[in-house]
Amino acid sequence: MIDVHYWPTPNGWKITIMLEECGLAYNVIPVDIGGGDQFKAEFLRISPNNRMPAIVDHDPVGGGEPLSLFESGAILEYLADKTGKFLPRSGHDRYRVLQWVHWQMANLGPMMGNANHFKNYGKNIAGDPKQLEYGTRRFVGEVDRLSGVMDAQLSANQFLAGADYTIADIITWPWAMAIGRLIDESMWDKFPHLKRWVDEVGARDAVEKGFAVRRDLREQKLTEEEEKRRRDLLFNQTNDSVRKAREAAAQAAS
Ligand SMILES: N[C@@H](CCC(=O)N[C@@H](CS)C(=O)NCC(=O)O)C(=O)O
Incomplete structure (x- = not known):
């Protein structure tokens, strides 16, 4: 059984979609990131960067102690290797997939996160809206550029890494x-071409199921x-x- 430390956001959906695609049994443990669960001592032991998603595989590849992992890219690579699905085991094609996985982790995810911050969330935080202008232009511009990168790739390929559906698609679609x-x-x-791919991937059963996991958690009225x-x-x-959270946990344990 695999525990998934999860909240319904794009980075969380990557994991539930992959687990559905692979047909692996899993147990969802909500991490309420607005409520501060990511600073709890037991979560920091699994995910020292105080971010979800994270997993604990109680039946890990090769046996032995349960394996805990954080960072969605590492988790998808592990699950692909565990099941032999959505990532070639070796050869050029493996690296063709991994370059897009790393591209998503280092580019599309962070740039969209920052664009969303400056364009949407920032309104409620920055006193002067002018403070948001440069950040919005910079990160929305980057998201536009990255959309063009995907569109060009998908104009010549059915999926991001070529002819096959892989973890490159699973990690990129939720964003x-x-x-x-x-x-x-x-x-x-x-x-x-990007739109064609978004619709095609979004219509897969496993994607619909993974995307729906604990949707109720997004509907809290605050x-x-x-x-x-x-x-x-x-x-x-x-x-x-993080330091304060660690100190509080140490004090509670003593
Ligand atoms: N690079 C990380 C990013 C994870 C991430 O940023 N998670 C967000 C939710 S989507 C989070 O846990 N935020 C909690 C916080 O900001 O304290 C991954 O891909 O796993």
């Missing part, structure tokens, strides 16, 4: 499908004050945030 909502739905007109507390927790993190 790519939200680009229209982030920038403007009319942007799809500029990227028809008061203005709770919203503010969540924003403060998520968008004001420094080294102190």
Whole structure:
């Protein structure tokens, strides 16, 4: 059995989609990132970067102690190797897939996260809207550029890494499908090949199932004050945030 430490966000969906695609049994453990679960001592032991997703495989490849992993790219690579699915075991094709996996982790995810921050969340945080202009232009511009990179690749290939559906598609879809909502739905007109792929991947049974996992958790109704507390927790993190959480946990344990 695999425990998935999860919240329904693009990085969380990558893992539930992969588990559904592979037909692996899993147990969802919610990590309420607005409520501060990512700072709990037991979670930091699994995911020292205080971010979800993370997994614990109680029946790991090669046997032995349960294996815990954080970082969605590493988790997908592990699950692919465990099942022999969606990532060739060796050869050129393996690296063709992994280059797109790393591309998503280092480019599309962070740039979309920052674009969303400056364009949407920032409004409630920055006192002066002018402070948001440069960041919005820079990161929305990057998302536009990256959409063009995917569109060009998908104009010549059915899937991101070539002819086969792989972890490159699984890791990228949960972010790519939200680009229209982030920038403007009319942007799809500029990227028809990307749109074709988003629709095709989104129609897969396992993708629909993985995307629906614990959707109810997104539907919490929060008061203005709770919203503010969540924003403060998520968008004001420094080294102190983690240090204080570690100290509190050590004190509670002593
Ligand atoms: N590179 C990480 C990113 C994970 C990440 O940023 N997770 C967010 C939710 S999508 C999170 O846990 N945020 C909690 C926080 O900001 O404190 C991965 O791909 O696993």
